[in-house]
Amino acid sequence: MGPGPITVDPRVLRAMSAQLVGQYDPAMTGYMSETQELYREVFRTRNEATVLIDGTSRAGIEAALVSLLSPGDRVLVPVFGRFGHLLREIAERCGAEVHAIEVPWGQVFSLEAIEQAVREVRPRLVALVQGDTSTTMNQPLEGVGAVCHRHGALLYVDCTASLGGNPFEMDAWEVDAATAGLQKCLGGPSGSAPLSLSPRAVEVVRSRSSVEAGLRADPDAGGAPPAERIRSNYFDLGMVLDYWGPQRLNHHTEATTMLYGARECARLLLEEGLQAAVARHRLHGDAMLAGVRGLGLRVFGDVAHKMHNVVAVEIPDGVDGEAVRAELLHDYGIEIGTSFGPLAGRVWRIGTMGYNARKDAVLVTLASLEQVLRRHGAPVEAGAGSAAAQQVYA
Numbered sequence: 001m002g003p004g005p006i007t008v009d010p011r012v013l014r015a016m017s018a019q020l021v022g023q024y025d026p027a028m029t030g031y032m033s034e035t036q037e038l039y040r041e042v043f044r045t046r047n048e049a050t051v052l053i054d055g056t057s058r059a060g061i062e063a064a065l066v067s068l069l070s071p072g073d074r075v076l077v078p079v080f081g082r083f084g085h086l087l088r089e090i091a092e093r094c095g096a097e098v099h100a101i102e103v104p105w106g107q108v109f110s111l112e113a114i115e116q117a118v119r120e121v122r123p124r125l126v127a128l129v130q131g132d133t134s135t136t137m138n139q140p141l142e143g144v145g146a147v148c149h150r151h152g153a154l155l156y157v158d159c160t161a162s163l164g165g166n167p168f169e170m171d172a173w174e175v176d177a178a179t180a181g182l183q184k185c186l187g188g189p190s191g192s193a194p195l196s197l198s199p200r201a202v203e204v205v206r207s208r209s210s211v212e213a214g215l216r217a218d219p220d221a222g223g224a225p226p227a228e229r230i231r232s233n234y235f236d237l238g239m240v241l242d243y244w245g246p247q248r249l250n251h252h253t254e255a256t257t258m259l260y261g262a263r264e265c266a267r268l269l270l271e272e273g274l275q276a277a278v279a280r281h282r283l284h285g286d287a288m289l290a291g292v293r294g295l296g297l298r299v300f301g302d303v304a305h306k307m308h309n310v311v312a313v314e315i316p317d318g319v320d321g322e323a324v325r326a327e328l329l330h331d332y333g334i335e336i337g338t339s340f341g342p343l344a345g346r347v348w349r350i351g352t353m354g355y356n357a358r359k360d361a362v363l364v365t366l367a368s369l370e371q372v373l374r375r376h377g378a379p380v381e382a383g384a385g386s387a388a389a390q391q392v393y394a
């Protein structure tokens with residue numbers, strides 16, 4: 001019951017135990033095309049350029065940023081938690097001129113604040129996290145893409161923690177590049193990063209990409225690399241798109257087992273229905289929120305902007321947060337999350353996401369937490385957490 005990774009849906013585990021097939025087996029290329037179509041629906045986009053990056057979520061982030069940014073490009077990063085800092089660092093490593101704006105952890109940006117910064121910085125790219133797991137905040141995105149486009153910038157969004165459990169509308173919100181992971185609301189393991197690029201983003205990528213010499217009929221002829229070639233081969237999205245596209249131009253060896261897993265995650269989500277999945281995350285997130293408050297615990301941050309799928313709970317004075325986590329794990333088999341940076345030692349993060357966004361998981365977690373808290377001398381009213389959660393379910 002942490003902020004991800006989470007318990008993997010058994011259907012995803014079963015899918016991942018299937019035998020491997022060759023890279024150009026029609027079954028394999030069929031799965032690839034089907035998975036692209038599934039993730040278009042998950043991202044709510046018509047983008048042809050929708051693929052998986054083999055690697056954890058930050059592989060998706062690196063692929064998007066290294067492929068979109070040339071050294072010296074101005075980038076605006078609104079930072080409201082750990083993962084905003086990560087976007088900033090990766091953009092700096094790409095050689096971009098990075099301008100960050102910040103709000104205190106536990107808050108989000110207003111559209112006006114983002115627009116003012118875009119006016120001042122005049123970036124080529126705005127890089128923004130949707131749900132920053134470190135603070136649990138969910139940055140509103142409506143209008144941000146339109147602001148970026150009015151001022152000639154592209155919009156990149158990291159929706160790793162929020163996708164599937166909170167609304168995300170890639171096309172309607174004019175997002176140019178989005179990346180995610182499986183290990184949160186999608187109910188899978190880490191190791192595959194779904195990614196989608198708008199036609200505008202593809203244009204930028206194509207202007208910086210080339211074909212590997214060893215794939216050309218005459219390696220020495222033509223194909224001079226562009227002046228600002230993408231500085232990574234593995235994350236060159238032009239090459240990755242050629243690999244997933246109709247020409248199936250060879251690149252890396254696809255991580256077949258992760259493809260099976262990613263495909264099954266999307267199938268599960270779409271069988272349930274995106275709106276139904278978001279509503280499920282909202283329901284169980286609300287129940288957990290009411291439950292921890294029922295236990296007398298305080299919740300960190302601007303709760304009106306909290307993601308549905310995770311809550312940051314302030315550790316009561318005098319209670320050893322790590323000892324509580326250890327006892328929950330040892331005695332009840334339940335893992336809750338610790339925190340980073342300024343929140344380290346101050347909050348626990350409790351997730352209700354993917355396969356764990358379930359009533360029994362919420363109620364058992366609250367009942368177990370109550371027992372452990374009482375043992376640690378916190379004044380908790382017997383049954384108050386579960387009762388408050390049950391009221392949400394009533």
Ligand SMILES: Cc1ncc(COP(=O)(O)O)c(C=O)c1O
Nearest residue numbers: 056057058083131133160161181
């Ligand atoms: C919002 C966000 N971005 C990026 C990451 C990095 O993901 P990974 O550890 O899969 O590389 C995480 C992980 O928790 C995350 O929550």
